[in-house]
Amino acid sequence: MNLRTLKLAMMALAMPSMAMAGQCGYEYCWGAVGIGPNGAWGFSWGQYSEQDAVNALQSECEWDCNNVKTFYNTCGAMAEGNQGNWGFGWGNSRGLAEDNAIGYCYQNGGGCQIKVWSCSP
Numbered sequence: 001m002n003l004r005t006l007k008l009a010m011m012a013l014a015m016p017s018m019a020m021a022g023q024c025g026y027e028y029c030w031g032a033v034g035i036g037p038n039g040a041w042g043f044s045w046g047q048y049s050e051q052d053a054v055n056a057l058q059s060e061c062e063w064d065c066n067n068v069k070t071f072y073n074t075c076g077a078m079a080e081g082n083q084g085n086w087g088f089g090w091g092n093s094r095g096l097a098e099d100n101a102i103g104y105c106y107q108n109g110g111g112c113q114i115k116v117w118s119c120s121p
Helices: 003-020 050-060 094-106
Strands: 030-035 041-047 067-072 074-080 086-091 113-120
Touching: 030 050, 030 074, 030 113, 041 050, 041 113, 050 067, 067 074, 067 086, 074 094, 086 094, 094 113
Parallel strands: none
Antiparallel strands: 030 041, 030 067, 074 086, 074 113
16 A cells, blocks of 8 residues: 555545544534524524624525524524424434424413424534
C-alpha cells in the first residue's frame, strides 16, 4: 500500500467519528422552530450557532415568524391553537417535543395542533 492510499484509508475511517461528534462538527448543533401570522412557519437544524439557526428559520418563513424558539442537541416543536394560543416544547425525540408543545399550547387555549418541528442532533 502506498502512502497516498494509506492516507485515504485513514481519512475514510475518521469521517464517521467526525460526523458523530454532533453533525454540525461542534459541541452544539442548533435548531429553531417558529410560527407567525397568516400561517407562516419555519424551522432549521444542524446549525453552528444559535444566530445561524434563527437566520435559517427566518429565511425559510420569509422573516415573518414572530414566535421563535431555539434549541440545541435535541428536538423542538411548536403547536398552534385556534384562539391565538401557541406552545413550544423540546425533548430527546420528535414525539416528546410535540407532546410538550401541545401541553403548553392547551394551557393557553384550545384547538392545538403541531405546526412545525425539527431535530438537531
